[in-house]
Amino acid sequence: MPAITADPLTLPRLARPSLGQTERPVKSVTTAPTGFEGEGFPVRRAFAGARPADLDPFVHMDQMGEVEYSPGEPKGTPWHPHRGFETVTYMIDGTFAHQDSHGGGGLITDGATQWMTAGRGILHIETPPAELVESGGLFHGIQLWVNLPRKDKMTAPRYQNLEGSGVTLVASDDGGALVRIIAGEVDGHTGPGSTHTPIALAHATVAPGARLDLPWNRSFNALVYVLAGTGVVGSKAQPVHTGQLVVFGAGEHLVISADPNQDSRTPSLEVLVLGGQPIREPVAQYGPFVMNTRAELIQAMEDFQAGRLGVIPDGALMPHVVGRTAADGPPISV
Numbered sequence: 001m002p003a004i005t006a007d008p009l010t011l012p013r014l015a016r017p018s019l020g021q022t023e024r025p026v027k028s029v030t031t032a033p034t035g036f037e038g039e040g041f042p043v044r045r046a047f048a049g050a051r052p053a054d055l056d057p058f059v060h061m062d063q064m065g066e067v068e069y070s071p072g073e074p075k076g077t078p079w080h081p082h083r084g085f086e087t088v089t090y091m092i093d094g095t096f097a098h099q100d101s102h103g104g105g106g107l108i109t110d111g112a113t114q115w116m117t118a119g120r121g122i123l124h125i126e127t128p129p130a131e132l133v134e135s136g137g138l139f140h141g142i143q144l145w146v147n148l149p150r151k152d153k154m155t156a157p158r159y160q161n162l163e164g165s166g167v168t169l170v171a172s173d174d175g176g177a178l179v180r181i182i183a184g185e186v187d188g189h190t191g192p193g194s195t196h197t198p199i200a201l202a203h204a205t206v207a208p209g210a211r212l213d214l215p216w217n218r219s220f221n222a223l224v225y226v227l228a229g230t231g232v233v234g235s236k237a238q239p240v241h242t243g244q245l246v247v248f249g250a251g252e253h254l255v256i257s258a259d260p261n262q263d264s265r266t267p268s269l270e271v272l273v274l275g276g277q278p279i280r281e282p283v284a285q286y287g288p289f290v291m292n293t294r295a296e297l298i299q300a301m302e303d304f305q306a307g308r309l310g311v312i313p314d315g316a317l318m319p320h321v322v323g324r325t326a327a328d329g330p331p332i333s334v
């Protein structure tokens, strides 16, 4: 799991919780069902089964892979629209090429994060680059949807590309866990990503047998998703494994411990920790649109069909098909 790594012993340390601080209790543990996204890449639906009110301000999260593709197999999504929220794509292993109808785009690879504010409307494509389709290889990432409040749903689209080297690295108080802060603030350390809706997002690697006490903004919700490995969470040491989501209750810090013995393929417990300021507004979602009301969803579909969410640029990036050349024309009709 490359992401970005460092020797925790050389990093700034998180504060050890003081006696008066409250540990967040475990509210629920749910197991993500598996499915397929886009043109057929395997995902785990991280949030399926959790209460939407506990997830707010997040609406959806997919763990993409982890999958080892054979040559010709890598897949992504064709061009598609969004309105009313922000997408965050964090690539742990492998590469996604991205392009949108507002001129944003680039490669997201090994520890990089791409942040796209769809706002009032955007079209985009996320697809493995031609070389990766030809070669096959490891592919593992996260796509998170962060909701926008009513006042920001029709904001102008925006694109941010955060290289893996830009994440803020800190260690647990005894150096047993590495924490990569991708966005927001954790214990006074600020990551590079910023969203309209205040959130914090971190990827932690907890060494076998180590314990991470993570200070967490008390006004944010707190979710832990297990990317790989096994461990326990909370003061009652509730077991968790790959593909499980933990919802924590109120408090000031959360506790995540890695089992002493881990799978040889994933030697440490790998978790994504995320939370944000709940929006507490009605959510109406249909496919790629997240609005407040059904009428706004119908408007979004009409606007998409009329081309008001954007148009596919000339010479646009298209999914690569093995053996196809430019002379064959576009690989799919859109």
Ligand code: MN
Pocket (backbone or CB within 6 Å): 077, 080, 082, 087, 124
């Ligand atoms: Mn998308």
